Amino acid sequence: MSKPRKTRKPVADIATPVGGGDVADPLRDPSLYFNRELSQLDFNFRVLAQALDESVPLLERLRFLCISCTNLDEFFEIRAATVRHAQDFGSIAPPDGLAPTTLLKRIHERAQELVDAQYRCWNQVLRPEMEDNGVRVLARGTWSARQTRWLRAYFRDEILPVLSPLGLDPAHPFPKILNKSLNIVVVLKGKDAFGRSGHLAIVRAPRSLPRIIQLPERISGGEHDFVFLSAVLSEFVDELFPGMEVKGAYQFRVTRNSELILDEDEVENLALALRDELVGRGYLRAMRLEIAADCPKPIVRTLLENFDLPENAVYRIDGPVNLNRVTQVYDLVQRPELKFPPFQARTLAGTDAMFELVAEGDVLLHHPFDSFAPVLELIKQAAEDPNVLAIKQTLYRTGKDSAIVEHLVQAARNGKDVTVVVELRARFDEEANLGLADRLQEAGVQVVYGVVGYKTHAKMLLVVRREGRKLRRYVHMGTGNYHAGTARGYTDFGLISADPDLGADVHQVFQQLSGLAPAIALKRLLQSPFTLHAGIIARIERETRNALDGKPARIMAKMNALNEAQVVRALYTASQAGVQIDLVIRGACTLRPGVPGISDNIRVRSIVGRFLEHHRVYWFANGGDPELFCASADWLERNLLRRVETCFPILDPELKARVKDEALDNYLADNLNAWELQPDGSYLKLSPADGAMPHSAQSSLLAKLCG
Incomplete structure (x- = not known):
């Protein structure tokens, strides 16, 4: 047995009901649905929680922090960009009823909470603990004289030759800034060689430059000492502007829409059209601006105007704007005691x-x-x-x-x-x-x-x-x-x-x-876009009929995400009929469990651990003759209706029992890495109940299959 343990406040953004609903069909009431984008955003708090979990090896915690940062980048590139597109051009209202303008506001509010939590984790927890363990990421102002001399020489020899600073004036308009690239905006005073008065300049860091620089042990005294490229650029940027005074240097980064949109009906050659689209992908519409926390407001306003972004799209950063790049430290530091122990995958005979x-x-x-x-x-x-x-x-x-x-x-x-x-x-x-x-x-x-x-x-x-x-x-x-x-x-x-x-x-x-x-x-197969959606609905409805007839009725399913409204309504109806439904959903889930009279027989949990949970498994009791499927598809609208997907049955009785045991029963017994979705939209971390044995689904599989 497991008991819930609240690890943070409920996610009010997700849980706020819109109200209204279809009188003819109460299961269409928007208050019964969470918003998919906010639910997906919330997943990253569960990833970040792994970075704060002291039972996880230190460098693995660093990796989880970086994963949460990379996930947030992709969220703005794809999910938030899709909402922005809907705001500009209109779209069909989602089941939760949130208008795009309202949703974008909530996205920025929730994302700001996540960013603040990420940098608290880095500045107050991981960075100090890493230093205690001999892995140091050195900030400006902490470098010794010897380290500073070496870094200045490194800057002159390895960085300076590939930089092309751009002073902003009528002849040099604001440059194109590549998606997720590292940049420095520099405030200047004085005149250059041509007598031009300096004001602002942009220094773009080419992607050929390493974002993390390792100092030699003979120079630093430590085997694992590192510095961010952004810190080196900010420290020595004055060498790019001889004769002028640098009044300030502030790193920034812009995240852009990366969703490629092709009118495939008008495309004669998809490959050629895609090549053309990829050329401009890095310069599509801006979605978010990350900038140093101490950057003056007038400069921030200048950047916002150039990127056509609202005020709430600014994220002031207390640290490197490209924090996810610190994942390179994980690869560079060979300290087995700070990582998960290696395992040998089981080999198949014959x-x-x-x-x-x-x-x-x-x-x-x-x-x-x-x-x-x-x-x-x-x-x-x-x-x-x-x-x-x-x-x-x-x-x-x-x-x-x-x-x-x-x-x-x-x-x-x-x-x-x-x-x-x-x-x-x-x-x-x-x-x-x-x-x-x-x-x-x-x-x-x-x-x-x-x-x-x-x-x-x-x-x-x-x-x-x-x-x-x-x-x-x-x-x-x-x-x-x-x-x-x-x-x-x-x-x-x-x-x-x-x-x-x-x-x-x-x-x-x-x-x-x-x-x-x-x-x-x-x-044998169920296939999207033809039979998979209907096949899932039919099997849920069969469980509903069996429950009403007093026959064994239960549904268990594991997947990455759930948002298809008709499937959600079918699950609500099954719950009302008494079908016990257990869902293991890693990421976004728009179904609201635990609503009295609607979904009180539905439980939803998310597992976040060493491995990324990715398999899709569907199990239906079928009146005592269970059916079990594995699939390439989540229960998302796009997978069930707009993709080519396959869902295949496991027919061999022994293999069917193995899949059920390893991917369903095992994960439903997890009380160490499981988070349970609450009716208000928050996720509560489970812990072993009094007297219960701790159980990690992934660890048990490692012991059972790789031990």
């Missing part, structure tokens, strides 16, 4: 003959506890096996220097028919995927860019192999990307199977993606 292994029965992989190697081996062996005729695969994110890509290239060179569906619009991986597509095409791979208007988010691999007089299909389906790196840090399931019906379904989906095939009934 991977030297994958086709024979899978022919004997389905193979389930639970990453990162199970190695990703069997997936790589399957593709490698398919590329080399003379009996393999064709390989088809979707690629959403693969990572740099992907072994999968090398195997696919080799397969094409070996004469296999290789088709790869590359999703060019995978956010922030667009440029990498364009290069990936070019590489594959050069090797003779047939590259498909998916379906106009629908991102291909499904994770599928199909291998067609001749065995005697017949062709046999082997498939891999997963909840996560074909990315060996994330397979070591994200929790995901993968299924490798030779089930004929599953193979036929995957084949049909590939036909739809590459050959304009019609949507036909699939035997």
Whole structure:
């Protein structure tokens, strides 16, 4: 058993009901829905809580702080930018009823609270504790004379040659400032070589410069002493303006909209159009300005005018504006005692003959506890096996220097028919995927860019192999990307199977993606945008009927986010019928649990721990004959209605029991890393009840599968 422990005040922004509602359908009342954007923003407080948790190793706490900062960047680049677009051009009102103008105001208020908490964590907690442990990030004003001399020489030799300061005057208007780049605004007094009076100048830090500088031990006296580039620039910026007096130097950073918008119906060549859009991505509309806390108000107003931002979009920073860059310290400091202990992922026996292994029965992989190697081996062996005729695969994110890509290239060179569906619009991986597509095409791979208007988010691999007089299909389906790196840090399931019906379904989906095939009934899979949404609703409604009929009725599901309104209403109806519903949702959740008479049978929890929770698992009691699915899709409107997604059943009884035990029962028993969503929108950290054994879902899986 677990008991809740309040770790911070409730999130009033999320919980404030709008009122009103549809009289004909009380389940449409806006007060029954949290706002998705505010809920997503709130997730970062749970991440930040890991940075304050003394049971977490110190450098891992630093990493969690940086993750919360990076997440906030992306939130403004995508989620807040979407709200700004809705404010300017209108949109359909969300279920919670918040108007874009009101929502933007609340976003800035809540984000400011998060930023303040991040810098308190850095200045008052982590930085001092790191220094106590021999890892120092030295601030200006604390440098010794020897350190200062070395840093000045470093500035002159390594930094100064690549800087191009720009004085602002009629001939030098305000420059373009790249998204999330480090900049210094400098206040000057005096005249330059041409007799021009100085006032303001901008110094942009090229991205080629390291944001964290490590001092040599012989100079600093410490093995792990670091300085932010921003501090070095501010300290020695006067060398850029000889003969003039620097009255002040203030770092700043602007976060811009990064959501690419393509009118795909008007685009003849998606790849070419995307290349054109990427050129200007770093200079889209500004969303947020971060600036040194001591910057004078007139300078802030000048920046706001140039970026066309309101006053509430200014974030005055007590520290480096690019705090997330301190994550480099994690990589540079080799101190095992300050990090999570390493683990060895479980290896699967028989991977030297994958086709024979899978022919004997389905193979389930639970990453990162199970190695990703069997997936790589399957593709490698398919590329080399003379009996393999064709390989088809979707690629959403693969990572740099992907072994999968090398195997696919080799397969094409070996004469296999290789088709790869590359999703060019995978956010922030667009440029990498364009290069990936070019590489594959050069090797003779047939590259498909998916379906106009629908991102291909499904994770599928199909291998067609001749065995005697017949062709046999082997498939891999997963909840996560074909990315060996994330397979070591994200929790995901993968299924490798030779089930004929599953193979036929995957084949049909590939036909739809590459050959304009019609949507036909699939035997095993549920698929977005055709049957997954309806299939989930139908199964929730079946549990509702079973509860009313006195049959076993329960729903358990684990996912990253939930906001699809029709699914939420179906869950409310099921709760009213007495269905017990347990949801493990890492991030945004618009469903309000615990409302008497509406959702009092629904519990929602979020798990934040060492690994990023990423698998999607749906379990339905089905009157005593349970159904269990794994999927690439969250219960979000975009995933269920506007993407190509797949949801696959786990049919083998032993594997079905394993998934339920490891991903559902295990996580619902967590009382160390679990946060429970309250009716008012706050999240309460759970702790072991009196006499109860502490239980961490992730730690138990490490002990069970990797011990």
